[in-house]
Amino acid sequence: MSKLFSPLKIGPLELDNRIIIAPMCQYSAVEGNAQDWHLIHLGNLALSGAGMLIIEAASVSPEGRITPGDLGLYSDENEAALKRVMEAVTKYSVTPMVIQLAHAGRKASSRAPWDGGAQIRPDEPEGWKAVAPSAVPHAEDEDAPVALDDAGLAKVRDDFVSSARRAVALGFKGIEVHMAHGYLLHQFLSPLSNLRTDSYGGALENRMRFPLEVFDAIKAAVPQDIPVWVRVSATDWVPGGWDTDDTIALSAMLRERGCAAIHVSSGGVSPKQEIPVGAGYQVPLAAEVKAQIELPIIAVGLITEPEFAEAILEKGEADAIALARGMLYDPRWPWHAAAALGAEISAPHQYWRSQPREYKSLFKNAKVGQR
Numbered sequence: 001m002s003k004l005f006s007p008l009k010i011g012p013l014e015l016d017n018r019i020i021i022a023p024m025c026q027y028s029a030v031e032g033n034a035q036d037w038h039l040i041h042l043g044n045l046a047l048s049g050a051g052m053l054i055i056e057a058a059s060v061s062p063e064g065r066i067t068p069g070d071l072g073l074y075s076d077e078n079e080a081a082l083k084r085v086m087e088a089v090t091k092y093s094v095t096p097m098v099i100q101l102a103h104a105g106r107k108a109s110s111r112a113p114w115d116g117g118a119q120i121r122p123d124e125p126e127g128w129k130a131v132a133p134s135a136v137p138h139a140e141d142e143d144a145p146v147a148l149d150d151a152g153l154a155k156v157r158d159d160f161v162s163s164a165r166r167a168v169a170l171g172f173k174g175i176e177v178h179m180a181h182g183y184l185l186h187q188f189l190s191p192l193s194n195l196r197t198d199s200y201g202g203a204l205e206n207r208m209r210f211p212l213e214v215f216d217a218i219k220a221a222v223p224q225d226i227p228v229w230v231r232v233s234a235t236d237w238v239p240g241g242w243d244t245d246d247t248i249a250l251s252a253m254l255r256e257r258g259c260a261a262i263h264v265s266s267g268g269v270s271p272k273q274e275i276p277v278g279a280g281y282q283v284p285l286a287a288e289v290k291a292q293i294e295l296p297i298i299a300v301g302l303i304t305e306p307e308f309a310e311a312i313l314e315k316g317e318a319d320a321i322a323l324a325r326g327m328l329y330d331p332r333w334p335w336h337a338a339a340a341l342g343a344e345i346s347a348p349h350q351y352w353r354s355q356p357r358e359y360k361s362l363f364k365n366a367k368v369g370q371r
Helices: 036-045 076-092 150-169 184-189 204-221 244-256 283-292 306-314 325-329 333-341 349-354
Strands: 008-010 013-015 019-021 052-059 097-102 175-179 228-233 262-265 297-300 320-323
Touching (some): 019 333, 036 052, 036 076, 076 097, 076 150, 097 150, 150 175, 150 204, 184 204, 204 228, 228 244, 244 283, 283 297, 306 320, 306 333, 320 325
Parallel strands (some): 019 052, 019 320, 097 175, 228 262, 262 297, 297 320
Antiparallel strands (some): 008 013
């Protein structure tokens, strides 16, 4: 039996297989509100047969958006717009829907990637002042953010909790907390971006304090049957930055708090990063975490071939495989992986007739008559 197509539990959430669609920002919302694009995009991915679909990062506040086009879940209008999408998609989806909650911190107020991705300064149209652990910009030539004070920290915590409650009301089956890619919670973790001298800066224990407080607050605010987990950058890829030993220490603290999984990515906090990009380049990071932490570990990053994904799981380097851009390129990747590995997969019955003749049992319980 294929390991990739065996069941997996993330907390109480049961997955049919171990293929996860990783969150991918679309930069196509208006004032944080989901649009028709999100309905088309997510509707397509929800028919893939993947074990779980994590929709793009939803910002917990207007100032927490990466770009003016980021999806938000901080207002009644945001919730209503996303409700329309969720109701349509989940009506036909064969994949559980999960949401990632995020705050961009000092990487906020930026242009969309197709517009260059540069910072939009506060005095420019659509720009705003960013907030961060410390008044240190992401790049030297950027506008410096405002360092969060006690009131600002409390607001961020409350914003994450409010968005988590909205996510539950919308019917999402789980919540991933974004602590990676150089965004706000990662900024607290990394000594490259956190220069505070209070109880939230300095030693590793202090730098972990605020991200853990946010996790605890979310966990306390949602029902027990809603798993909560985190995405982490296992290393900053910069000397003196956050590294895998730190990630293992954080993961151990999260496990004690009821974290359901660790989604292992890397980088993003510094333009000085030097990333050895290649097939499966982040898998060794996931394997290091898995060797020390008894939680489901999700590996991600240029895992494009079914046989490679299967081998990662067979070797015990991770418990699930996440795909992002590869899934955009091939939204039926799980179907093709099932065919390659001799497995079965769920698909909408409207698509059963697409099964090639040589794969008589590709789709689970497919019974197609002819009239």
